[in-house]
Amino acid sequence: MDKENSNSITPETDERTHCKKEGRFSSNAVAELEEIITHYPNKKAAMLPALWIAQREYGGYITPEAIREVARLLGRSKAEVEGVATFYSMYNFKPKGKHHLEVCTCLTCGCVGAYGVVHKLEEMLGIHLGETTPDGEFTLSEVECLDWCEAGTVIQVGNKYFGHVTKDNVEMVLEQLRESDDHTPTSLADDIVKILLPEGEPKSKVE
Amino acid sequence: MAELKLLLKYRDVPGIENIDVWESCGGYEGLKKALTMERSAVIDEMKISAVRGRGGAGFPAWIKWSGVLKHTDAPHYLICNGDEGEPGTFKDRELMLKLAHQLVEGMIIAAYATNTDKGYVYIRGEFVEPAKSVRKAIDQAYAKGYLGRGILGREDFNFDLYIHMGAGSYECGEETALMSSLMGERGQPRLKFPHGALPVDAGVWESPTLINNVETYSCAPHILRNGGAWYASMGTERSKGTKIISVSGHVKKPGNYEIELGTPLMEMLDLAGGVIGGKLKAIIPGGSSVPILPAEKCVGVNMDYESCQAAGTMLGSGGFMVFNEKTDIVILMRRTAEFYAHESCGKCTPCREGTRWMFKILDRIVSGAGQPSDIDLLLNVCDQIDGRSYCPLGDAAAWPIRAGIKNFREEFEYWITHKKSPIGDDCVPPVPYRINPALIPLS
Numbered sequence: 341m342d343k344e345n346s347n348s349i350t351p352e353t354d355e356r357t358h359c360k361k362e363g364r365f366s367s368n369a370v371a372e373l374e375e376i377i378t379h380y381p382n383k384k385a386a387m388l389p390a391l392w393i394a395q396r397e398y399g400g401y402i403t404p405e406a407i408r409e410v411a412r413l414l415g416r417s418k419a420e421v422e423g424v425a426t427f428y429s430m431y432n433f434k435p436k437g438k439h440h441l442e443v444c445t446c447l448t449c450g451c452v453g454a455y456g457v458v459h460k461l462e463e464m465l466g467i468h469l470g471e472t473t474p475d476g477e478f479t480l481s482e483v484e485c486l487d488w489c490e491a492g493t494v495i496q497v498g499n500k501y502f503g504h505v506t507k508d509n510v511e512m513v514l515e516q517l518r519e520s521d522d523h524t525p526t527s528l529a530d531d532i533v534k535i536l537l538p539e540g541e542p543k544s545k546v547e
Numbered sequence: 548m549a550e551l552k553l554l555l556k557y558r559d560v561p562g563i564e565n566i567d568v569w570e571s572c573g574g575y576e577g578l579k580k581a582l583t584m585e586r587s588a589v590i591d592e593m594k595i596s597a598v599r600g601r602g603g604a605g606f607p608a609w610i611k612w613s614g615v616l617k618h619t620d621a622p623h624y625l626i627c628n629g630d631e632g633e634p635g636t637f638k639d640r641e642l643m644l645k646l647a648h649q650l651v652e653g654m655i656i657a658a659y660a661t662n663t664d665k666g667y668v669y670i671r672g673e674f675v676e677p678a679k680s681v682r683k684a685i686d687q688a689y690a691k692g693y694l695g696r697g698i699l700g701r702e703d704f705n706f707d708l709y710i711h712m713g714a715g716s717y718e719c720g721e722e723t724a725l726m727s728s729l730m731g732e733r734g735q736p737r738l739k740f741p742h743g744a745l746p747v748d749a750g751v752w753e754s755p756t757l758i759n760n761v762e763t764y765s766c767a768p769h770i771l772r773n774g775g776a777w778y779a780s781m782g783t784e785r786s787k788g789t790k791i792i793s794v795s796g797h798v799k800k801p802g803n804y805e806i807e808l809g810t811p812l813m814e815m816l817d818l819a820g821g822v823i824g825g826k827l828k829a830i831i832p833g834g835s836s837v838p839i840l841p842a843e844k845c846v847g848v849n850m851d852y853e854s855c856q857a858a859g860t861m862l863g864s865g866g867f868m869v870f871n872e873k874t875d876i877v878i879l880m881r882r883t884a885e886f887y888a889h890e891s892c893g894k895c896t897p898c899r900e901g902t903r904w905m906f907k908i909l910d911r912i913v914s915g916a917g918q919p920s921d922i923d924l925l926l927n928v929c930d931q932i933d934g935r936s937y938c939p940l941g942d943a944a945a946w947p948i949r950a951g952i953k954n955f956r957e958e959f960e961y962w963i964t965h966k967k968s969p970i971g972d973d974c975v976p977p978v979p980y981r982i983n984p985a986l987i988p989l990s
């Protein structure tokens with residue numbers, strides 16, 4: 341049995357080893373994953389949660405080491421992990437800017453000014469959709485309906501939603517973001533991992 | 548028939564996200580009552596209420612519930628579909644954000660009725676704030692003994708409830724794709740009845756599985772508290788109870804409205820303050836997947852499953868999008884096709900290729916290079932997808948386009964002949980100033 345398919349979930353490096361350097365999950369991340377695995381009848385089901393943890397651990401995107409580590413911890417092949425990860429649009433495979441602006445241009449937003457907002461953002465940031473500013477501060481993307489259509493145009497930035505954005509007030513969104521130190525792709529993943537974990541002690545388990 | 552608040556009744560009560568406030572509004576009474584009844588009697592109440600699934604298809608909830616209960620061998624699984632991704636629909640977001648205890652209580656009732664001890668709330672990855680509310684509600688329910696082992700002193704009733712976050716995929720709202728995603732796979736659908744098993748017989752991990760929408764579960768506490776007959780006293784003969792309608796677009800007061808099923812469509816529009824920015828042009832009453840209704844066909848239609856169907860559209864998930872006379876239907880249809888091309892999971896050829904074809908043809912038309920034969924070509928592609936795809940996403944991609952052409956054919960012809968919008972330069976959505984190749988990974 342090769343390493344990727346080992347069933348063990350214990351970290352093979354000790355706590356003092358820095359996760360990124362060795363490409364391993366931190367011991368805290370391993371503990372989180374161990375808890376989450378108990379929510380399911382098998383380890384494989386913890387794939388999406390493990391990828392969320394990975395996205396946080398590796399700086400807001402899924403690196404080749406992250407794939408290898410998730411495969412090792414869950415006892416799956418790298419090809420399988422990569423196949424699953426690439427299906428989902430919220431896992432990043434390239435570094436994103438500190439503030440990842442995801443503008444909804446879907447049906448309602450598209451009819452109430454979203455394209456004007458995108459255009460204005462492109463002008464202000466000097467980049468096109470899908471690009472990141474050279475200073476790494478902003479990435480601009482277009483996304484499908486964020487299901488907050490009553491507040492269109494809607495922009496998601498990490499775990500924050502901005503509503504009622506227009507081409508005339510979008511500058512305020514940028515100003516607000518510039519004041520924040522948050523690396524939004526990482527903090528979004530962090531929030532999601534927290535949501536997966538019950539508060540306090542592990543709950544009484546039904547066998 | 549008009550606005551009738553049941554699920555949204557306590558939406559604006561301060562602190563309603565806390566368990567004690569929810570209890571002071573009668574929360575968890577439905578569960579307590581259910582626990583005094585036989586499991587099958589709880590399902591009987593659901594049957595009398597005749598509540599139908601609110602995720603889009605409108606399938607009677609009790610049939611699924613009893614389908615799971617009839618399996619006596621453990622384990623069973625309970626899933627809440629909180630993947631809400633249908634453009635124009637945003638009711639589940641609000642139900643989870645503000646009224647998470649209503650959902651959790653409904654799921655516990657369903658767990659009891661179906662003899663299930665493990666459940667998952669599958670929430671779309673983008674919904675961080677709503678998911679935080681559900682997290683808090685679950686933690687509070689554990690602390691009060693509504694979840695966990697021996698619920699409310701009942702030795703024979705254990706239920707653990709977990710959250711599973713999605714990661715960006717509309718297709719994961721389709722129930723079998725959701726199950727794939729929950730089991731750690733790509734969000735692609737599984738073979739369905741009659742070719743494969745029903746989820747109630749062999750769903751996740753080959754076990755009997757109940758899957759319902761957020762709004763469906765949220766009805767259960769009220770039905771148990773007040774009785775199925777009370778619930779069935781609302782609505783029409785075949786569409787009972789209330790439905791939350793998410794109103795957006797060119798209206799004065801967009802938002803979620805709860806109405807008695809059977810309320811006239813035009814009254815729904817009035818409730819939301821009426822059209823703004825010009826005259827009414829069209830309404831999509833049930834989310835992006837349902838056929839568009841031109842203004843003249845909106846009169847006389849009621850917001851219930853049967854009336855919408857008779858009018859050639861569907862109630863769907865209740866995503867009510869209003870478009871004024873500035874709307875260019877061809878550009879709107881192009882954006883709709885773009886959505887489905889982007890979200891097609893790629894498993895079957897008619898949908899994977901067909902949705903891209905539809906987008907490419909519509910894109911060609913609005914870039915001024917449309918051919919006179921393009922309209923028939925589009926209809927042909929619709930026919931090739933509809934009924935031939937592996938899961939209903941393909942059908943749902945074809946219906947709106949076909950309806951767009953059927954109801955607004957002259958606008959397509961205008962575009963092809965004049966190479967510009969029949970509405971003018973200030974149309975919405977605007978004429979795509981640039982085609983964005985990044986959004987669609989054309990191979």
Ligand SMILES: Cc1cc2nc3c(=O)[nH]c(=O)nc-3n(C[C@H](O)[C@H](O)[C@H](O)COP(=O)(O)O)c2cc1C
Pocket residue numbers: 599600601602603604605606608628629630631632633717718719720721722723758759760761763764938939940943
């Ligand atoms: C492409 C597609 C997307 C769907 N998205 C959702 C969704 O986001 N939420 C939902 O509850 N149902 C969705 N459905 C419907 C589900 O497959 C399923 O019918 C529903 O969850 C059953 O719950 P209900 O009986 O309570 O409505 C979708 C269906 C399809 C084909």
Ligand code: SF4
Pocket residue numbers: 718736890891892893894895896898899936937938939940941942
């Ligand atoms: S119709 Fe086919 S390609 Fe489209 S989402 Fe369903 S299975 Fe995937």
Ligand code: FES
Pocket residue numbers: 444445446447448449450484485486487488489490492493494634635
């Ligand atoms: S269309 Fe933008 S949030 Fe729904």
